[in-house]
Amino acid sequence: MSTSHKYVFGPVPSRRLGYSLGVDVVPAKTCNLNCVYCELGRTTRQTLERRSYVPMDAVLADIRNAVAVIEQIDFITFTGSGEPTLNADLGRMIEAVRAFTKIRIAVLTNGTLLYLPDVRRDLARADVVIPSLDAVSEEAFRRVNRPHGRLNLADIIEGLKQFRREYNGQLWLEILFVKGLNDQPEHVRQLKRVIQDTRPDRVQLNTVVRPPAESNIEPVAQEWLEAVRRQIGEKAEVIASFQPHDHQRICDNKMDTILALVSHRPVTLQDIHDSLGYSEANIREVLDHLRQQGRIQEKRHLNRVYYFVPLREEMNGE
Ligand code: SF4
CATH class of the missing domain: 3.20.20.70 (Aldolase class I)
Structure with a gap:
């Protein structure tokens, strides 16, 4: 992106x-x-x-x-x-x-x-x-x-x-x-x-x-x-619940884009799909990869799985 x-x-x-x-x-x-x-x-x-x-x-x-x-x-x-x-x-x-x-x-x-x-x-x-x-x-x-x-x-x-x-x-x-x-x-x-x-x-x-x-x-x-x-x-x-419009996002770097979304608030796979328009399989693949790298974590709440970035004390580069 x-x-x-x-x-x-x-x-x-x-x-x-x-x-x-x-x-x-x-x-x-x-x-x-x-x-x-x-x-x-x-x-x-x-x-x-x-x-x-x-x-x-x-x-x-x-x-x-x-x-x-x-x-x-x-x-x-x-x-x-x-x-x-x-x-x-x-x-x-x-x-x-x-x-x-x-x-x-x-x-x-x-x-x-x-x-x-x-x-x-x-x-x-x-x-x-x-x-x-x-x-x-x-x-x-x-x-x-x-x-x-x-x-x-x-x-x-x-x-x-x-x-x-x-x-x-x-x-x-x-x-x-x-x-x-x-x-x-x-x-x-x-x-x-x-x-x-x-x-x-x-x-x-x-x-x-x-x-x-x-x-x-x-x-x-x-x-x-x-x-x-x-x-x-x-x-x-x-x-x-929000109903998204039927259109595609323009972002082309899925990993960066998904990480940016997850880094600001806990989101579900469905939230990411609604926001970015990527297929569920694509999102799942990226989330698995980010989790293996230790860059995100997941947590179950009210029967939903949320993905989030562990809290940093400061924003990067500040
Ligand atoms: S603690 Fe601050 S950031 Fe969190 S919900 Fe309350 S007002 Fe918002």
Whole structure:
């Protein structure tokens, strides 16, 4: 493949954004939360510090290369192996991307820094902002998200409301429920009140699907999510499985391409097939090879086999 894989990955078939080119702007597991359900494992660098974690020019060069050679990208999505709003250059990167492409831009964020005016200013430049809000009680917040000690839930909720007042783009709130931790009826009632005050364009309900950071974590039932969807109202949706478009990816180096996909999140063989269009036999052959080389590992979760790259402390070459 002619694009660099250091800061971009995919496009991956996203449940919400179609074919989404991911952009990774912080080193692996640099986050201010340590969610029990995190599919990337436990947070290794828990920080509130906003700074230039990765070279902005290199990130922009990767995006520019990917846009030049990849046929279909529905969204350029700032996300990745940690919390993207910790990168102090985020707003400038979004502006720079706008200057060379019309592809829509999304940011997936845990939403915890929206109480900071400069973070709200950065995010306001995106077309779609998808913040998380799993808890509206301090107790549930600490149980599910295990935040940095200086984060305060009241500030976070107020930041979210303030952002809604200032932001004209699409705001999609994601709530992830974990069985026994944030699924009490009273908690759902409180969430509903915060949602009414926040007025997101969509509310996306999710649960633990991929292998979580803590092995004793369990998903809530699909029927329970459907009941919460009805309770929250017409803007709510249970995030459904993604159905890919019928087209081929342009990547020609299967090994590099599959490794790039696996290195950003645990994926199943089906995920790789949906994203890249390779035959199952081809994918299986490459995965076996990568596993024998010790570059990936596999793990069974909820009757599915996920492939992942063992967590590195830092991104290569940093
Ligand atoms: S799920 Fe997101 S917010 Fe939570 S620890 Fe993982 S990277 Fe951070």
